[in-house]
Amino acid sequence: MSSSVLENQPVAEEPQRPRKHYLNAAHTVGSWLFTTDHKRIAIMYLISIVIFFAVGGIAAAFIRAELTSPRGIMLSNDNYNKMFTLHGVVMIFFFLIPSIPAVFGNFFIPMAIGARDLAFPRLNLLSWYLYMIGGLFAVLAMILGGVDTGWTFYTPYSSMYSQSQVVLTIMGAFIAGFSSIATGINFIVTIHKMRAPGMTWFRLPLFVWSHYATSLVIILGTPVVAITLLLVVVERVLHIGIFDPKLGGDPVLFQHLFWFYSHPAVYIMILPGLGVISELISTFSRKRVFGYHFVAFSSMAIAGLGFLVWGHHMFIAGQSMYQGMVFSILSFLVAVPSAIKVFNFTATIYKGHVSLDSPMIYAMSFLGLFTIGGLTGLYLSSMATDVHLTDTYFVTAHFHYIMVGGAISAFMGALHYWWPKMTGRMYPELWGKLAALLMFLGFNLTFFPQFILGFLGNPRRYHYYYLQPELQIYHILSTAGATVLALAYLLPVFYLVWSLFFGPKASSNPWGASGLEWRTASPPITQNFEETPIVTWEAYDYSSVPDLKEEAEKQAQPPTPVGG
Amino acid sequence: MAIEATQGAVHEHTAAVAAQDEHGPVHHQFEDIEQQNESYIVGMWAFLVTEIMFFGALFLAYAVYRWKYPLVFIEAHKMLDIPLGLTNTFILLTSSFFVVLAVHYHKLNRRKLAATWLFLTVLCAFGFLVIKGFEYGHKFKVGHVPGPNFTFELPASASPEAKEQVTVERAQLFFGLYFAMTGLHGIHVLVGILILTPLAFMILKGHHHVVDDYIPTEMAALYWHFVDVVWIFLFPLFYLIPLH
Ligand code: HEM
Ligand SMILES: [Cu+2]
Numbered sequence: 001m002s003s004s005v006l007e008n009q010p011v012a013e014e015p016q017r018p019r020k021h022y023l024n025a026a027h028t029v030g031s032w033l034f035t036t037d038h039k040r041i042a043i044m045y046l047i048s049i050v051i052f053f054a055v056g057g058i059a060a061a062f063i064r065a066e067l068t069s070p071r072g073i074m075l076s077n078d079n080y081n082k083m084f085t086l087h088g089v090v091m092i093f094f095f096l097i098p099s100i101p102a103v104f105g106n107f108f109i110p111m112a113i114g115a116r117d118l119a120f121p122r123l124n125l126l127s128w129y130l131y132m133i134g135g136l137f138a139v140l141a142m143i144l145g146g147v148d149t150g151w152t153f154y155t156p157y158s159s160m161y162s163q164s165q166v167v168l169t170i171m172g173a174f175i176a177g178f179s180s181i182a183t184g185i186n187f188i189v190t191i192h193k194m195r196a197p198g199m200t201w202f203r204l205p206l207f208v209w210s211h212y213a214t215s216l217v218i219i220l221g222t223p224v225v226a227i228t229l230l231l232v233v234v235e236r237v238l239h240i241g242i243f244d245p246k247l248g249g250d251p252v253l254f255q256h257l258f259w260f261y262s263h264p265a266v267y268i269m270i271l272p273g274l275g276v277i278s279e280l281i282s283t284f285s286r287k288r289v290f291g292y293h294f295v296a297f298s299s300m301a302i303a304g305l306g307f308l309v310w311g312h313h314m315f316i317a318g319q320s321m322y323q324g325m326v327f328s329i330l331s332f333l334v335a336v337p338s339a340i341k342v343f344n345f346t347a348t349i350y351k352g353h354v355s356l357d358s359p360m361i362y363a364m365s366f367l368g369l370f371t372i373g374g375l376t377g378l379y380l381s382s383m384a385t386d387v388h389l390t391d392t393y394f395v396t397a398h399f400h401y402i403m404v405g406g407a408i409s410a411f412m413g414a415l416h417y418w419w420p421k422m423t424g425r426m427y428p429e430l431w432g433k434l435a436a437l438l439m440f441l442g443f444n445l446t447f448f449p450q451f452i453l454g455f456l457g458n459p460r461r462y463h464y465y466y467l468q469p470e471l472q473i474y475h476i477l478s479t480a481g482a483t484v485l486a487l488a489y490l491l492p493v494f495y496l497v498w499s500l501f502f503g504p505k506a507s508s509n510p511w512g513a514s515g516l517e518w519r520t521a522s523p524p525i526t527q528n529f530e531e532t533p534i535v536t537w538e539a540y541d542y543s544s545v546p547d548l549k550e551e552a553e554k555q556a557q558p559p560t561p562v563g564g
Numbered sequence: 565m566a567i568e569a570t571q572g573a574v575h576e577h578t579a580a581v582a583a584q585d586e587h588g589p590v591h592h593q594f595e596d597i598e599q600q601n602e603s604y605i606v607g608m609w610a611f612l613v614t615e616i617m618f619f620g621a622l623f624l625a626y627a628v629y630r631w632k633y634p635l636v637f638i639e640a641h642k643m644l645d646i647p648l649g650l651t652n653t654f655i656l657l658t659s660s661f662f663v664v665l666a667v668h669y670h671k672l673n674r675r676k677l678a679a680t681w682l683f684l685t686v687l688c689a690f691g692f693l694v695i696k697g698f699e700y701g702h703k704f705k706v707g708h709v710p711g712p713n714f715t716f717e718l719p720a721s722a723s724p725e726a727k728e729q730v731t732v733e734r735a736q737l738f739f740g741l742y743f744a745m746t747g748l749h750g751i752h753v754l755v756g757i758l759i760l761t762p763l764a765f766m767i768l769k770g771h772h773h774v775v776d777d778y779i780p781t782e783m784a785a786l787y788w789h790f791v792d793v794v795w796i797f798l799f800p801l802f803y804l805i806p807l808h
Contacts, residue, residue: 117593119603181614189607193599219610223618231625231744240710240740241733242625248734253628257621532595 021424021523036121037526041128042107043422048132049103050493052094055139057486059087064479070466080463081148082164088151093173094135096407097265100272102131102183104414105211107422109187111517111524112205114196114533119189127182134176141168150461152262155243155254159235167236170229177226180268184218187211196516198535205515205539206295210275213299217264217271217306225261228254252318259310267306269403270370271299273410274341277363280413281345283513284360285352286547288540291344298337305334315386324383331381338374342367353547357511358432362413365440369405373398376451391461394454400447412439412492419496420506424523427499431491438488445481449474512548514540589776601779608783612790615752619794622745626801629737635729639718640738641805643708645699649803652695653795659688660792663760663785670778675767678781682764685788689757696750703739710740742802749798752791759784 022039025031032040062083066075075083106124110117118124141147147169149158158166191204191212231242232254241247243254282289289295311319311327319327345367354360376398379385389395412435420426453474458465465471509518520529537544594600630637666681700709707715716735718727763784766774774780 115593119593120607121591121593185607185610185614188610189603192606193603194593219614220617223614224621227618227621227748234740234744238711238740241737242740246733248633248731248737250628250632253625257624 020525021521022526023424023523025526034125036117036125038106038110038118038121038124039422039524039526039528041124042103044128045098045102045106045131048128048135049095049099052090052135053489056087056090056095057489059083059090060482061486063087064482066463067465067475068472068479070464070469070472072464075463077463078148079146081150081461082146084461085147085150085169086142089138089147089169089173091403092151092265092269093176094131094138096269096403097180098131098176098183099269099407099411100276100414101180101187101211101214101268102127104276104418105187105214105272106183108418108515108517109190109208109211110194111520111528112208112515113191113194113199114516114529114535115190115194116527116529116532118186119194120186123182123186127179127186130175130179130182134172134174134179137168137172137175141165141172144168152258153229153232154258155232155235155251156245156249159232160239160244160246167233170233174226174229177222177229180218181222184215184222187215188219191215196533196535199516202293202296203535203537203539204296205275206278206289206292206299207275207515209296210271210278210299213303214268214271214275216300217268217303220307221261221264221268224257225265228257228261252314255314255317256310259313260307263310263313264303264306266399266402267302269407271302273366273407274299276410276414276417277345277366279513279515280359280363280417281348282540283417283511284357284363285349285354286512286542287348287352288538288542289344290347290350291340292539294340295344298340301337302334305330305337309334309381312381312386315383316390321383328381328383332378335374335378335381338370342371342374353550356433357416358429358436359413359417359511361433361436361440362409362416365436365443366406366409366413369401369409369440369443373401373406376401388457389454391459392454393450393458393460396460397447397450397454400450405443405447409439412436415492415496417511418517419499420510421517421522421524423500423503424506425499425503426506426510427492427503428495431495435488435491435495438484438491442481442484442486442488446478446485447481449477449481453478509545510548512542512545514542514545589772597777601777604779604783608786612786615790619745619748622741622748623797623801626741626745629741630805633729633734633737635723635726636731636734637738637805638807639722639726639730640716640735641802643703643706644742644803645702646803648695648699649799652692653799655688655692655695656792656795659685659692660789662688663788667778667782667785670767670781675770675775679764679767682760682767682781686757686760686764689753689760692753693750693757696746700743708739710736710743714739745798746802749791749794752794756788756791759787 022037025037032044035041062075063080066072066080066083072080106118142165144165147162147164147166149162149164149166153166153170191208195204234240235242235244235249239247241249243249243251245251278289278295309327309331311323312331315324315327345363356364376394380389380395380398416427416432416436453471454460456468456471456474458468458471465475506522508520508522510522511518516529516533516535517524519533590597590600594603662681662685666678666685669675669677669681703709707713714732714736716730716732718730722730763774763781767781
């Protein structure tokens with residue numbers, strides 16, 4: 001290999017497919033199953049994650065259908081419990097946690113820093129296999145009768161009393177945990193050691209920064225939940241009473257250990273999304289992200305503070321009032337770095353050269369929905385209001401605003417943004433915009449009524465509400481919204497697959513973006529770059545990237561003076 | 565200017581890469597051996613951080629219950645065999661010394677000596693597991709293994725406070741923690757054997773991934789030290805609880 005200075009200029013713009021690239025480098029099944037190419041592993045992750053998303057989605061459909069009537073329409077209480085547990089376990093452990101890191105982080109961290117691959121490609125492949133094995137355990141548990149503990153596996157119910165497949169499900173989550181640890185270690189090493197010459201820490205795209213913070217959370221938190229879940233299994237099998245009060249154990253200890261991971265885990269789910277949004281907002285506003293350093297450090301602050309607030313899940317679980325006060329104040333603190341990001345993204349859009357392509361629509365949805373989710377988090381972090389709101393639909397609405405409105409919008413935005421790079425094809429933009437708008441509408445229709453439900457006192461995780469039949473209207477609205485949302489998620493499956501065969505070929509940089517991954521062909525060759533790039537420019541430097549939109553406009557009409 | 569300097573460095577690097585054949589000691593994703601070594605080091609430390617958190621949760625559970633039931637811990641820990649535990653402590657400490665010697669000789673490129681010290685380390689590891697096995701076996705015989713057959717009786721001489729606090733369930737909790745923590749540690753010893761043995765053979769055979777550079781050996785040794793350190797905490801926490 002030889003290397004030379006890559007000018008701060010994208011490669012030639014003709015939409016031209018390289019003769020050999022990572023997709024057609026080999027065609028056998030084995031060339032996929034035993035690949036160590038981070039790009040191919042990312043594609044395998046994408047496919048498997050979408051399948052799990054569908055499984056979780058089907059469970060959600062059952063839940064929403066059940067609740068259209070105050071007495072429920074189809075599920076027994078047992079089956080309802082199993083349904084929401086399946087939904088939670090699959091969506092959290094097998095969809096959201098790996099989603100953006102394992103697909104887009106995997107594919108684009110090496111490309112964004114100018115590396116040929118992650119530091120440990122075989123570990124990367126192993127992580128996919130672990131994920132799949134964990135997933136198989138979870139699916140097996142589902143087939144053999146399901147679990148009814150909720151995704152939180154609270155003891156002593158899970159460890160002593162539940163009659164369902166707790167052990168298998170926990171083994172699934174446990175194994176999947178090692179897959180995310182492997183990914184986390186890989187990212188940390190890659191970001192530390194594999195950066196191309198000239199790619200300093202503060203030239204890294206914020207997408208990479210947020211994955212660095214995510215990886216720290218992963219390696220610090222996941223082992224704790226792994227051992228905790230293992231203890232639940234041990235207690236279930238041997239009855240040693242680590243968490244069962246009847247045997248001398250302490251169930252609140254389980255909650256501490258569980259939330260010590262699972263609160264930071266919500267940042268594992270949202271930080272990568274915030275990273276994606278940094279890229280989208282900057283690219284489609286054609287501006288450097290406002291306050292780059294603040295956004296980078298706010299990721300680190302979130303990662304750090306995120307470890308200090310787990311007690312806000314336990315305000316009514318028998319922790320002392322003073323403990324509650326400390327956790328409450330710390331929870332307010334963690335909202336600060338989140339707010340910094342939202343303000344800085346908004347300031348980036350301000351006076352930017354904004355183009356509303358579908359990834360940008362997803363990014364805009366993200367900003368609004370994430371803000372609502374974060375602000376309602378503050379209602380829950382105030383002990384006085386939480387006593388009223390805890391374990392109601394308010395909590396459900398809060399975290400769905402962040403995890404679905406935030407993280408999944410970011411996932412869809414990333415999918416559309418990087419689709420041309422990953423596949424070499426453009427998707428139909430009109431359909432993309434339609435799906436993005438439908439998602440925003442459907443989402444709000446689904447989850448906004450749940451805030452009201454929660455405020456009116458409807459507890460979560462019940463399969464009926466016939467004592468309060470007046471709540472039905474909100475449940476019906478929510479189910480109607482879920483239908484629209486389902487449509488909005490299905491649409492991309494069709495037009496994206498269509499685009500694989502019939503979509504126009506993508507140029508190397510269809511959005512006029514500035515990142516390194518856009519300075520190599522679409523789809524990239526197996527080694528990513530023909531020559532190791534040497535970076536001589538700052539992140540989000542658009543000065544030498546041609547403004548595609550402007551050029552298109554110029555061609556369409558005679559030039560007019562450019563105003564602010 | 566800084567950029568020119570990095571550029572120069574890169575040209576050297578790429579020259580080095582070009583010089584190696586496909587199966588050289590540097591994996592394809594790395595530019596050169598330094599980058600590869602540094603990656604191994606960062607990766608290993610990140611891995612050890614996860615290991616610390618892994619054991620950390622158990623240490624926390626231990627702390628909570630020792631604080632809650634001090635007398636149970638005192639009474640139950642008397643059932644553990646201090647001489648055997650002490651022997652195992654010495655065995656592990658010695659093995660850590662051996663593994664240091666292995667790294668040392670690998671640095672000097674004395675491959676046979678390095679492999680020998682690794683084999684001796686593995687021998688110590690086996691010794692540790694055998695002794696641990698005897699301890700576990702004894703616990704099994706006297707019914708101190710958590711589960712349906714668990715039994716625990718206080719000696720008649722126990723203090724009235726102890727008689728009040730100690731129940732069979734709580735004693736079982738102590739042994740539950742004992743088996744969970746020493747068991748997890750034992751698994752790590754086993755994994756250590758599975759890492760060090762092939763490594764020693766690869767060094768003897770001159771496999772280029774391990775002989776061209778001593779960093780892989782040093783990483784394996786680092787792992788072994790970690791296993792050692794965990795035991796250094798486990799031993800006093802379980803075997804040497806002060807009696808008042
Ligand atoms: C702005 C910062 C945030 C604050 C202050 C906050 C606060 C809270 C509080 C106090 C609760 C407990 C409510 C209760 O059970 O009574 C809660 C629940 C929850 N939050 Fe947040 N949150 C924040 C951000 C997030 C993010 C970013 C996510 C996900 C990506 C998230 C996901 C969740 C989930 C899943 C639950 C419910 C867990 C369960 O009981 O099943 N939160 N949040
Ligand atoms: Cu939380």
